[in-house]
Amino acid sequence: MDNNKIIEIDNISRTYIVGETEVQALKGVSCNIKKGGLVAIMGPSGSGKSTLMNIIGCLDKPSSGKYFLEGEEVSTFNKNKLASIRNKRIGFVFQSFNLLSRTTALENTELPLVYSDVPAKKAREMAMEALALVGLEGRESHKTNQLSGGEMQRVAIARALVNKPTLILADEPTGNLDTKTGIEIMDIFTRLNKEQNITVILVTHDPEVAEVSHRRIYIRDGLIEREERD
Numbered sequence: 001m002d003n004n005k006i007i008e009i010d011n012i013s014r015t016y017i018v019g020e021t022e023v024q025a026l027k028g029v030s031c032n033i034k035k036g037g038l039v040a041i042m043g044p045s046g047s048g049k050s051t052l053m054n055i056i057g058c059l060d061k062p063s064s065g066k067y068f069l070e071g072e073e074v075s076t077f078n079k080n081k082l083a084s085i086r087n088k089r090i091g092f093v094f095q096s097f098n099l100l101s102r103t104t105a106l107e108n109t110e111l112p113l114v115y116s117d118v119p120a121k122k123a124r125e126m127a128m129e130a131l132a133l134v135g136l137e138g139r140e141s142h143k144t145n146q147l148s149g150g151e152m153q154r155v156a157i158a159r160a161l162v163n164k165p166t167l168i169l170a171d172e173p174t175g176n177l178d179t180k181t182g183i184e185i186m187d188i189f190t191r192l193n194k195e196q197n198i199t200v201i202l203v204t205h206d207p208e209v210a211e212v213s214h215r216r217i218y219i220r221d222g223l224i225e226r227e228e229r230d
Helices: 049-056 079-089 105-114 120-133 149-161 179-195
Strands: 005-018 021-034 038-042 064-069 090-094 167-171 199-204 215-220 223-229
Touching: 005 049, 021 049, 021 064, 021 199, 021 223, 038 049, 038 179, 049 064, 049 167, 049 199, 079 090, 090 149, 105 120, 105 149, 120 149, 149 167, 149 179, 167 179, 179 199
Parallel strands: 038 199, 038 215, 090 167, 167 199
Antiparallel strands: 005 021, 005 064, 215 223
């Protein structure tokens, strides 16, 4: 495998059974993404972009085809191995933040480390470092109901960063934010990509969000329709 590529997708299809109907969400998709890339996956609702993100994030497996992550054919892994990959090598950021209520920014950020058997003192240090990277110094003890939407998304990004992943997947990361806050969040992703050399994949239907990327992959009807590169 090419050591410069973090993701290699070879002729992936994904079919779901809905009632008595087969729904083909992906129809033989192939693409590669280089390490350190900042890529947007775009498409209308129902295009297959979320299905592709779920496969890239090891949340789902393809019905056919192969998926290599950092040279490993993860499409053959069982649920436990996929869970380990998700916890240690991939950070997720979602539109709805997915933070635990009535817990602090620090506790939310530490959460992935609970499943990695990291000692409490080390986990706290790592979480504080991640919160500093997203500009939340001094807000560590604030609970989620004391944070703005932008701050909650920053906590979600810190949580995605805490295990020092090689890949971050962000699904409509500005969808619940106003324009100004959305721009600030996208600035964080571009900085992490540039300064930390983290590969960032944005799943979005918003052209303004996609503008920050170096490459845009357009999906329609389960197929890659076209690509754009800067």
